Each structure stands twice: as structure tokens, then as C-alpha cells.
Amino acid sequence: MKRIGILTSGGDAPGMNAAIRAVVRSGIYNDMEVYGIRRGYAGLINGDFVKMDLGSVGDIIHRGGTILRTARSEEFKTPEGMEKALKNIEALGLEGLVVIGGDGSFRGAIELSKRGVATIGIPGTIDNDIPFTDYSIGFDTAVNTVVEAVNKIRDTATSHERTFIIEVMGRESGNLALYSGVACGAETILVPEMPFTIKDVCEKIMSGFRRGKLHSIIILAEGAGQGFDVGREIKNITGFETRIIVLGHLQRGGTPTAFDRILASQMGGKAVELLKSGVSNKMVGWVKGELLVTDLEQILTTNKPFNMELYELANILSI
Template identity: 60%
Template sequence: MKKIGVLTSGGDSPGMNAAIRAVVRKAIYHDIEVYGVYHGYTGLIKGDIKKLEIGSVGDIIHRGGTMLYTARSDEFRTAEGQKKAIDQLNKFGIEGLVVIGGDGSFRGAEKLTEHGFPAIGVPGTIDNDIPGTDFTIGFDTALNTVINAIDKIRDTATSHERTYVIEVMGRNAGDIALWSGLADGAESILIPEEKFQLEDVVSRLMRGHERGKKHSIIVVAEGVGSGAEIGKQLQEATNLETRVSVLGYIQRGGTPTAFDRVLASRLGAKAVDLLLEGKAGRMVGIEQNQIVDHDISEALSKTHQIDKKMYELSQQLSI
């Protein structure tokens, strides 16, 4: 293999640039040419592809977002779009592709492999919802962003003696909510993986209020529903002054943490190794601090699981 490509797709996440850098420099170290595909699968179909050099990825390891930009592509979901993409890869002489992104991006890599084009998936998403890896690139940074925000909101909650409902991202996964809620001592954490009764949340709030607690924090994963609606219901049920904060896209940006930079570097380098070994249709991940790889189709057939013991702990500690 003499030429490989790299693209980022779907939602951006902090650490993607570090992964791109690792792919480029690891490949060049092995005398392989690297081509960057700009604007995800949309750019792949259009042939928005440029050769990358060592200097092309200089000074990006600390930057959030992705230097290759990203976009979602409905056309690539079709067989015709996938054929156009492979035609472009063949046109540039690219023999293997590293795809950095979430499950949608992985399904694109799976399709390329099914068509006979070698592709490797690198998990890059703040949602931490990819089976086959303990952590995804960007999760740790997003988590710390949320924790920092909740710390600030708690100051206001204390000053005004209010209940705050904080809605966080994660799509259909509750990892951001669970980890940030546990780290910030939230009174209740609502995640899509675990059923909850609003009455239980109300009871927990009232118990705290009766023992003199002046403020409370409720963390809600977006996959559960509207934080605004939950906040309204809680205020009506408790008669406690309640405010809602939706953190939104601030969670997707920012300088990646050391953990995400190192994780991205390790995973990006492993993806190149797999292509050099002649492997295709694989995803890389980290399990028990060891870099691993799995069949991408097998990984996508599984459902992301929350750490139930951690969830139980959060309930025990917020009595």
C-alpha cells in the first residue's frame, strides 16, 4: 500500500485533529503518501481531496474541531453515491481509507469495505456511544466542558437557592450526563438507558429541601427528552424555583484534553498499522487501556451499554 486517505465525518469532536495528525505522520513514517478528504463523504464524492505533508498537520494537535471539515451526506447512503466515492479514490490512486467519526461514519466505512475498498474506522464522537471501545475521541473533553459549566451554574444555584435542570448532549446515550452528574454531585441524573419516574425525582428534591438543602442540580441527557419540559414539570410538582440550562454546542468545541490527544494519537496510528497489515472493515478502540480492533460490522450490530454500577453509585451518593 503506497497511498491512503483520511476523512472526518458526522459531528465534530475535540481530538479529531490529533487523530488526523497521527494518521498522516504514521503513514509518512512508513513512506506512504497521505491524502486528506475534505468535507467528509460529501467531499469524497466530489473529489475534494488533497495530498497532505508532514507540515500540513503541524500545530493542530491542540486544536478542537477538524482541519478536514465535516459534513453529512445523504448521497453517500445510496449505492450510486458509494460508487462515485470509490471512483474518486481510485482516481487519486488511494488504496485504503481511515474514517474518523461516529456510528454513521462507521457505516460508511462498512459500505466501502463491502464494495471491496479497505476502510478502517476510528471512533470520534463526544457521545461515547460506539461499542467496541471504552472511550471515543472527544468524550473526555466534552465531559470536562460540561463539568466546568455545571460548577459555574452551581454558584448561581446556591446564591439564588434554586433548582437547576441542565440538559447535556449525547444523542441516545447517557454517558455525558452520567459521568458529569456523578462528578458534580447532581441530585438526579436522567439517562435514556434507565427508566425513571418523575415522582422519584420530586421525592429526592423534597427530601433535600426538607433537610435544609438550598439548591439542587438535575442533569438530563438529551435522549431522555426536553430539559425545559422536565424543568417545568418539576417546578409545578415541587413549587421550588427552577431554571433550565441547555448547554448545546459548547460541548463539541474547545481544546482537547491530554487524554483525548493521547487517545487520538494511539488510535490514528493503529488504524494505519491495520491498513499496512492488509486488514479492512475494522474499527480501532481502547479497552482497559489497551488499543484493540474489532470487525466493524460486528461492533455496529451491538448496542452501546451504560455502566450500570456507576449509575447505581450516583443514586447512592445523592441521597
């Protein structure tokens, strides 16, 4: 294999640039030409390609976001869009493609693989909801971003003796809320995987107040409810001043942690190794400290289990 491409698709995640750097430099080391595809699958359709060299990825390992940009492409899901992408791939002579993103990005990679393009997926999402990998690129950085924000919020929460609800990303996955909640010692963690009642939440707040707690921190995944709705109900029941902070896209940005940089670098290098060996339609994961290769179809047909052990520990530690 002499010519490969790389794209980032879906939501950006800190550490994607480190993965891009690893793919480009590993590819060049193995005598490959490497082309970056700008704006994900939309770039495949529009022929938005750029040849990468060693200097193209210099001084990017510490930068958040993705230098290749990212976009969602509805056109790529159509037969016409797929045909345009395949013609551009053939015209450029790409033999393989590394796709960095989440499950939506992997669906595209599977379709390309079926049509003869060797594809390798690298999980990049702050939701950490991809199965067959303990961590996806960007998750560790996002957790640390939330924790840093909560550390600051806790100061004012204590000063004013208020309840604060911090709404974090996670429409279908509560991993970001769970891990950041444990790390910052939140009194309550609300996630879409676990049902809850406002009555129980309020009772926990009141219990803490009766034993002298000056504040209460609630971490809410957006898929578990709207922060302003939950806050209004809590205030109506308890009478406590309740403030809502929606962290939003703040969680996606920022300098990637050392863990994310190393993880992304290892996954990128492995992706090139797999393409060089003629492997296709696989994802590189990280399980129990080792790189693990899994079929992309298996990724899409398997749900990542929620960490009930950690969730139960969080409840014990927040009594």
C-alpha cells in the same frame, strides 16, 4: 500500500485533529502518501481531496473540531453516490482509507470495504456509545466541558436557592450525562436508558430541601426529555424556582484534554499500522488500557452496555 486517505464524518469531537495528525505523520513515516478528504463522504463524492504533508498537521493537536471539516451525506447512501465516490478513489489511486466518526460513519466504511477499499475506523463521538472501546475520541473533553459549566452554575444555584436543570447531549445514550453528573456531584441524573417519574425527581428535591440543601442540580440527557418540559413540571409540583440551561454545541468544542490527545494519537498510529499490514474493515478501540481491533460489522450489531454500576453509585452518592 503507498497511498491512503483520511476523513472525519458525522458530529465533530475534540481530539479528531490529534488523530488526523497521527495518521498523516505515521503514514509519511511509513513512506505513504496521505490525502485528506474534506467534508467526510461528501468530499469523496465531490473529489475534495488535499495532499497532506508534515506541515499540514503542524500545530493542530490542541485544536478542537476537525481541520478536514465534516458533513453528513445522504447522497453517499445511494448507489449513484457510492459509484461517484469509488470513481474518485480509483482516479486518485487511494488504496486505503481511515474513517473517524461514529456508527453512521462506519456503515460507509463497511460499504467501501466490500467494494475493495481497505478501511479502518477510529471512534470519534462525544456520546461514547460505540461498543468495543471504553472511550471514544472527544468524550473525556465533553465531560470536562459539562463539569466546568456546572461548577459555575452551582455558584448561582446556591446563591439563589434554586433548582437548575442542565440539559446535555445524548439522544440515545446517557453516557455524557452519567459521567459528568457523577463528576460534578449532581443530585439527579436522567438518562434515556433508565425510566423515571417526575414525582420521584421532585421527592428527591424536597428531601434535600428538608435537610437544608440550598440548591439542586439535575443533569438531563436530551434523549430522556426536554429540559423546559421537565422544569415546568418540577416547578408545578414543588413550587421551587427552576432554571434550565441547554449546553448544546458548547459540548462539542474546546481544546481536547490530554487524555483525548493521547487516545487519538495512539488510535491514529494503529490505524496506519493496520493498513500497512493489509488489514481492512476493522475499528481501533481502547479496552482496559490497550488497543483492541474489532470487525466493523460487529460494531454495528452490538449495543454498548450502559454502566449500571456507575449509575447505581451515583444514586447512592446523591442521597
